[in-house]
Amino acid sequence: MKATLFGWIERRVSPPSPKTATSPYRAAALIALLAQLLFSYRLTVPTKLMFDEVHYVPAARMLIALSGPRNIEHPLLAKEIIAGGILLLGDNSLGWRFFSTLAGTATVLGVFAIVWLMLGRVRPAVFGALFALFNFTVFVQARIAMLDGFMAAFTLLGVASLLWAMRAETSRGAWGRWILGSVLLGLAVAAKWIAAPFVAYAAIGFVVVRLAEAQRTGRSVYAALNAQPARGRHRHWPGMAAIPAILMLGVVSIATYFATFAPAFFYTIEPLTWRTLLPFQLTMYGQQTQVLPSHTYQSRWWSWPLMLRPIWYLYERTDGAQRGVLMIGNLAILWGGLVAIAACLYRGVRARDLRLLAAAGLWIGSYVVWIVIPKSLGFFYYYYLPSIFLCVALAVALDRFRRGRQWDMAVLGAAVALFAVFYPILSGVPLWGPKAFRVWTWFPSWV
Template sequence: MEHTKSRPWLAAAILAILAEALFCFRLTIPSKLMFDEVHYVPAARALLALGAPANTEHPLVGKEMIALGMSLFGDDALGWRALSTVAGTATVLGVFAIAMLMFGRVRTAAIAGLLTLLNFTVYVQARIAMLDGYMAAFVVLGIASLLWSMRARSAPAAWTRWVLGGVLFGLAVGAKWAAVPFLVYAGAGFLAVRAIEARRHGRSVWWALNAGGHRHWPGLAAVPALMVLGAVAVAVYFLTFAPAFFYHMRPMTLSHLIAFQGEMYGQQTQVLPKHPYQSQWWSWPLMIRPIWYLYEMADGATRGVLMLGNPAVLWGGLVAVAACLWAAWRDGSAKLAAAAGLWAGAYLPWIVIPKSLGFFYYYYLPSIFLPVAIAAALARYCKGRFEHWDEAFVIIAAGLFVIFFPILSAAPLHDPQDFRRWMWFPTWP
């Protein structure tokens, strides 16, 4: 751990200010709806008016957040996207917290947070009114809360943070169902840590499942803890449907609430026509087919917003995942295995989810965890004369961010063909 307790909070505060300032810069350009905002902003308007159900394919949390932004700042580009910037900043801070709680070093956590900030996917999603940014923010904060609970020194603190994690996971699932697997991972991770502790100390399975004598999650017995986590998450998830009970047309009823979940599932798994931007799950880590969220005349100029990952982070992250797995096997390090597992766990569901179409932006959540693997791998391997390679990596990522910034931020372009300057491969749009 670092010499002073204040440094993590200072680093986090600086990171938060940088992130929010960057995400808010020219936030209202374009001033019109872009990409999937055409679905979610009208749904948020319906929520504000309590008119009738809209965009019933997904639960309500993301649309409730958009509606809250509109109620605070108005029904315009600022209102649509304002809280997305907050979700983006929360995501950056959540990654910082995860790395800090896992590795106990401000430097490693700061590298992870900076790379998250410089990852194009996070920047783009923090500036658009979509559901994914809210889902990811709640997932990342939920993981951080459970790790915080793991580090608690008393049972009351552990339980409070554990319940908070359940609340955050419930909100994440309430934004998008893609967050569901993380509840399963949380339970599996809890049991795995307890099993490792029991084996290390030569204790029984009963001891692992009991509440007393544990360094991690003190005072939490396994079965009650897992039941509470699931119950809190499920309760919060269903509570997020409360506004739907007050629609003027086709209001939700308690008898229909469960059946409505099946209706959402049917909509999400229906066979859809082919789309020019569709791509297969195996292609997302390679960034074979990114997506234009915007490329047209807007606000007096040709502008573009390309949903793309920072090549240093997305491609370098794959190398880091492999390096973490190798080091975990060689050193027996559970922390390095977990750093790689965050990415793998976020990516795996998309391989098995029964979706007829896939898009690169589905890779958003996995891309968020790559900075954790990169920071972990750099901390493990960059020592001695290589100790400053982590700084060099951040500089490379920052340089790529500057190069691609015009087509990430909807900056004015010289002419309609100007986008070709950034198209590195034929498969890029």
């Protein structure tokens, strides 16, 4: 099976001749199909709520009934999507989790799009997407009704849309894609607040790219930040000036965020009003920053890249068998990705290569926020978004530094092999007994 998979990959991503260039859309469609099938297989097991589904599924039910606020520490969008699954497919494990599989597939495609837009090559884009697909974190979050999967999907697609705007041929195209990216980032924040820094990162990225372009072409700072320079046109985001672009980004993303609170205005108990909408954000912040009691699976932010303390989302006898679902990272990607981050930073600084710096910066930006926010407890699943951006950095680094050697295939082979080994405790398949977990808990802190 492994040989067949690698053969398919090699046919998809081998350097093509000009006459047989691989279409990114065809490759993306095939990867999306593979991801959706993998995420959907045996999705309904376990049939009971597991881990934080006990918070978000009841909150989705209350949204359907419009009976009143619940789980107020988080915005509404992700719970609204879970509610949509319940309305569409029933109040059961399929209804709770179906849209999470779509979010997982969108996340994989988001990685593909980001790498392709950064490098303009299909091969590294395919490998980045496959790294995400076989990264345990994406697989597990695509099969559970939690907020993080939706937040990550909208964040990845938002970043991809803003990069797509960079490549636009016309001002109209650039503005349309920029607005789309602003909407998607607003939706990401509406799923979970941790995506909010990416709105600021997008504004900073616009300015940095324009200034770098101005330095390369000998233009002034004023020309760099204006819509149309005196000579020629901007290579990136043509026809867009910095201040209107940043204002549009902020206004559209904020408006999108607040629009997702519309159902709360119709609660039968404690409905929101225009007067209470903003103060309610402070209530949410208070809930987010409250001091919580210690938890069995809590961990510190510095331990997440090292994979010291995963989380058992499920380990019990259910649906007629002993089953387990462990939220853990694929070591080939988590640890290999750290090497890729270091390589991208080192080479990016020395060569002033913004693509390498951006690949590392996406991971840094998504991770550093956990160091500064005032959370009393931390958990490995907070590392979900950074673990996805490791796939971007890994694909970019392998493409830039492999020098003709098939290092990308070797890393993917290791990732797929580990995925096959850990699959039983990623997917909740029947295990042979209560002590079966010992096969996969390679370190004492993983128990």
